[in-house]
Amino acid sequence: MRLNPPPGDGDTGPAEAARIRQxxxxxxxxxxxxxxxxxxxxxxxxxxxxxxxxxxxxxxxAMRALNYRRNLAARTLVTRRSRTLGIIGFETTxxxxxxxLYGIEDAARRAGYFVSVATVPNLDRxxxxxxxxxxxxxxxxxxxxxxxxxxxxNALLQVPAGLASxxxxxxxxxxxxxxxxxxxxxxxxxxxxxxLDLGHATVHHVAGPPDWPEAHERIEGWRRTLYAAGAIVxxxxxxxxxxxxxxxxxxxxxxxxxxxxxxxxxDQIALGVLRALHExxxxxxxxxxxxxxxxxxxxxxxxPPLTTVRQDFAELGRRSLxxxxxxxxxxxxxxxxxxxxxxxxLVARASTASPGRARRRTxxxxxx
Amino acid sequence: MRLNPPPGDGDTGPAEAARIRQxxxxxxxxxxxxxxxxxxxxxxxxxxxxxxxxxxxxxxxAMRALNYRRNLAARTLVTRRSRTLGIIGFETTxxxxxxxLYGIEDAARRAGYFVSVATVPNLDRxxxxxxxxxxxxxxxxxxxxxxxxxxxxNALLQVPAGLASxxxxxxxxxxxxxxxxxxxxxxxxxxxxxxLDLGHATVHHVAGPPDWPEAHERIEGWRRTLYAAGAIVxxxxxxxxxxxxxxxxxxxxxxxxxxxxxxxxxDQIALGVLRALHExxxxxxxxxxxxxxxxxxxxxxxxPPLTTVRQDFAELGRRSLxxxxxxxxxxxxxxxxxxxxxxxxLVARASTASPGRARRRTxxxxxx
DNA sequence: CGGTAGAGTGTGATCGGTAACATCAAGATC
DNA sequence: GATCTTGATGTTACCGATCACACTCTACCG
Numbered sequence: 001m002r003l004n005p006p007p008g009d010g011d012t013g014p015a016e017a018a019r020i021r022q023x024x025x026x027x028x029x030x031x032x033x034x035x036x037x038x039x040x041x042x043x044x045x046x047x048x049x050x051x052x053x054x055x056x057x058x059x060x061x062a063m064r065a066l067n068y069r070r071n072l073a074a075r076t077l078v079t080r081r082s083r084t085l086g087i088i089g090f091e092t093t094x095x096x097x098x099x100x101l102y103g104i105e106d107a108a109r110r111a112g113y114f115v116s117v118a119t120v121p122n123l124d125r126x127x128x129x130x131x132x133x134x135x136x137x138x139x140x141x142x143x144x145x146x147x148x149x150x151x152x153x154n155a156l157l158q159v160p161a162g163l164a165s166x167x168x169x170x171x172x173x174x175x176x177x178x179x180x181x182x183x184x185x186x187x188x189x190x191x192x193x194x195x196l197d198l199g200h201a202t203v204h205h206v207a208g209p210p211d212w213p214e215a216h217e218r219i220e221g222w223r224r225t226l227y228a229a230g231a232i233v234x235x236x237x238x239x240x241x242x243x244x245x246x247x248x249x250x251x252x253x254x255x256x257x258x259x260x261x262x263x264x265x266x267d268q269i270a271l272g273v274l275r276a277l278h279e280x281x282x283x284x285x286x287x288x289x290x291x292x293x294x295x296x297x298x299x300x301x302x303x304p305p306l307t308t309v310r311q312d313f314a315e316l317g318r319r320s321l322x323x324x325x326x327x328x329x330x331x332x333x334x335x336x337x338x339x340x341x342x343x344x345x346l347v348a349r350a351s352t353a354s355p356g357r358a359r360r361r362t363x364x365x366x367x368x
Numbered sequence: 369m370r371l372n373p374p375p376g377d378g379d380t381g382p383a384e385a386a387r388i389r390q391x392x393x394x395x396x397x398x399x400x401x402x403x404x405x406x407x408x409x410x411x412x413x414x415x416x417x418x419x420x421x422x423x424x425x426x427x428x429x430a431m432r433a434l435n436y437r438r439n440l441a442a443r444t445l446v447t448r449r450s451r452t453l454g455i456i457g458f459e460t461t462x463x464x465x466x467x468x469l470y471g472i473e474d475a476a477r478r479a480g481y482f483v484s485v486a487t488v489p490n491l492d493r494x495x496x497x498x499x500x501x502x503x504x505x506x507x508x509x510x511x512x513x514x515x516x517x518x519x520x521x522n523a524l525l526q527v528p529a530g531l532a533s534x535x536x537x538x539x540x541x542x543x544x545x546x547x548x549x550x551x552x553x554x555x556x557x558x559x560x561x562x563x564l565d566l567g568h569a570t571v572h573h574v575a576g577p578p579d580w581p582e583a584h585e586r587i588e589g590w591r592r593t594l595y596a597a598g599a600i601v602x603x604x605x606x607x608x609x610x611x612x613x614x615x616x617x618x619x620x621x622x623x624x625x626x627x628x629x630x631x632x633x634x635d636q637i638a639l640g641v642l643r644a645l646h647e648x649x650x651x652x653x654x655x656x657x658x659x660x661x662x663x664x665x666x667x668x669x670x671x672p673p674l675t676t677v678r679q680d681f682a683e684l685g686r687r688s689l690x691x692x693x694x695x696x697x698x699x700x701x702x703x704x705x706x707x708x709x710x711x712x713x714l715v716a717r718a719s720t721a722s723p724g725r726a727r728r729r730t731x732x733x734x735x736x
Numbered sequence: 737c738g739g740t741a742g743a744g745t746g747t748g749a750t751c752g753g754t755a756a757c758a759t760c761a762a763g764a765t766c
Numbered sequence: 767g768a769t770c771t772t773g774a775t776g777t778t779a780c781c782g783a784t785c786a787c788a789c790t791c792t793a794c795c796g
Contacts, residue, residue: 073444074752243669301611442782
């Protein structure tokens with residue numbers, strides 16, 4: 001009493017053709033066309049050695065003719081490997097996170113993985129756990145968290161055993177989660193030392209949010225460099241990663257004539273500082289030198305072009321994928337977690353100069 | 369002769385417990401613990417009405433106890449619905465595309481969809497087709513293309529029948545692919561008219577790449593507005609979306625004393641133009657007015673704060689998802705494709721003023 | 737009081753692949 | 767020549783869900 005009796009195996013009639021048109025062809029269709037069993041088709045797909053060359057070609061030809069695409073869901077179900085990696089992203093509209101996302105996706109594609117993203121509205125523990133849960137539902141084989149706060153790496157510890165994970169861009173948390181990041185303290189040192197070397201007595205710092213390890217590490221790197229040089233260490237006010245925050249703190253610094261050098265937590269902050277200085281009539285770099293952090297594409301066209309500390313976000317993303325794939329391949333959770341640290345690089349442009357020396361701009365003098 | 373005889377249905381022994389620990393629990397485990405059939409568990413999961421309240425609670429409790437998560441791959445396989453949407457992204461490190469990506473992901477999550485991304489290194493047809501292919505392998509139910517060139521929307525026509533798709537941020541191509549975008553011509557009109565209203569005799573334009581419909585539409589909107597006002601239409605040089613491009617063209621315009629108003633294809637270009645004007649000693653807005661396009665977060669802190677045309681990228685992303693979900697729900701391919709057009713908005717800041725009138729900056733005068 | 741409707745639940749088939757095992761011919765080994 | 771290996775292929779079970787359908791039991795109807 002079946003209403004839709006399944007067609008016999010020999011059926012290649014119009015009903016089958018209609019199904020293929022509507023839903024695409026499946027392995028059985030390819031097998032039938034090539035005159036082999038579905039298992040042989042599977043062998044061809046997976047580059048199994050024991051297939052005669054002639055058979056292989058026939059199967060490949062049938063696959064092309066039917067525009068066959070293998071079904072990831074079916075494969076995932078039986079192999080328990082989804083070939084998918086998950087990314088947890090935060091503030092992915094900023095240049096840094098967006099670039100890391102790009103780097104990760106690029107590397108994942110090359111490695112034959114699909115990429116699923118879960119952005120979180122904020123970094124509280126529950127949001128992160130929700131994101132992890134969503135990715136787990138998709139049976140991802142690994143998770144990259146672009147979300148550099150301890151809450152996140154802590155939450156990563158919650159991922160089911162056997163699921164690979166890596167945090168990128170944050171700070172070393174010294175726990176069991178592998179991380180990939182740049183040496184923020186060294187970046188801060190580069191910036192600060194650069195300014196000291198130019199002859200500045202000390203360097204002020206407009207920092208990012210202090211609860212971000214990245215901001216904290218930069219503060220520490222700056223502080224230690226000043227200390228090592230015997231320079232006084234000016235106070236640091238808590239700020240945000242935004243141009244607004246830089247502008248607000250910049251106005252205060254601009255009003256203080258003793259300030260000759262400012263190291264900013266990132267390029268956005270530097271943008272705000274530059275405008276505050278400009279509005280106060282303090283010339284950069286003649287009167288005040290400014291250094292940023294990140295080397296966003298725009299920073300080269302700030303007024304003046306910004307000296308900054310470059311971090312290669314895309315490379316950061318790629319490296320995090322290397323670490324993740326390493327975990328997936330090894331499956332030896334005996335090994336200690338990797339902690340990759342990349343070196344930042346100072347990019348000297350026109351926003352820094354020796355104090356007091358009225359170096360003129362290169363291109364053209366101001367008219368008034 | 370089976371080496372691993374499957375445990376009987378009543379088995380709740382240590383072997384089962386080990387499997388659950390390693391691979392997670394499945395529906396059968398939940399069913400067993402709750403003393404019901406797997407089908408009843410499925411009914412509870414899918415909010416089927418015909419389940420007794422008490423049974424439902426028992427099942428829910430068992431699910432919680434076993435930390436059960438339903439397997440998306442298995443579901444996808446049998447329902448042919450992956451609950452996953454695909455995003456094709458290009459230059460996703462820029463603020464605009466990154467924001468759209470964010471908006472899409474956000475809306476997708478709320479709608480109960482997962483999101484898989486495929487970024488493309490460039491916009492040639494083959495790259496797009498590869499990306500589509502990769503997403504199809506994942507059985508996505510719809511594709512959003514953040515890649516506003518005709519090659520892309522054309523390629524979208526190639527997606528298998530029945531697969532929803534939408535292009536976001538590009539231009540109306542008048543073909544069968546639905547699109548969501550802003551009215552670029554109107555944005556250009558707003559900018560141009562704003563400058564004309566301030567009393568400028570005409571407005572110069574530093575455009576984006578002419579093979580991008582967005583750039584083209586802005587050029588046309590600018591041109592038509594000038595024409596309607598009886599103003600002369602200065603020539604347009606082909607450019608890129610970058611600050612460098614703006615800087616290079618800006619230097620030429622800065623050298624021409626008759627130039628009093630410049631409309632830029634986007635905020636990056638405006639940044640470059642601002643610096644070129646600054647270096648040439650031409651004051652903004654006293655001598656030259658500048659308008660951007662996009663309203664990136666930084667533009668408010670340019671020197672001076674940039675008057676620009678705001679487009680709500682995140683909203684663009686969200687709306688594109690609405691269109692996509694509408695397609696998925698309807699399945700009436702009879703209906704003509706949606707073309708949603710959002711209105712841009714002029715954000716007047718300090719980079720524009722009437723020509724000749726030596727309006728001083730608000731905050732503080734330049735010192736020299 | 738038999739018949740029907742519908743709520744609540746269980747059984748078996750199925751999705752499209754892969755893994756394990758079976759088969760079978762041809763050549764190698766003893 | 768019988769046995770063993772090995773290459774090439776087919777058969778069947780299985781992954782973990784959902785769907786179609788069957789079944790039981792109660793309520794209500796004429």
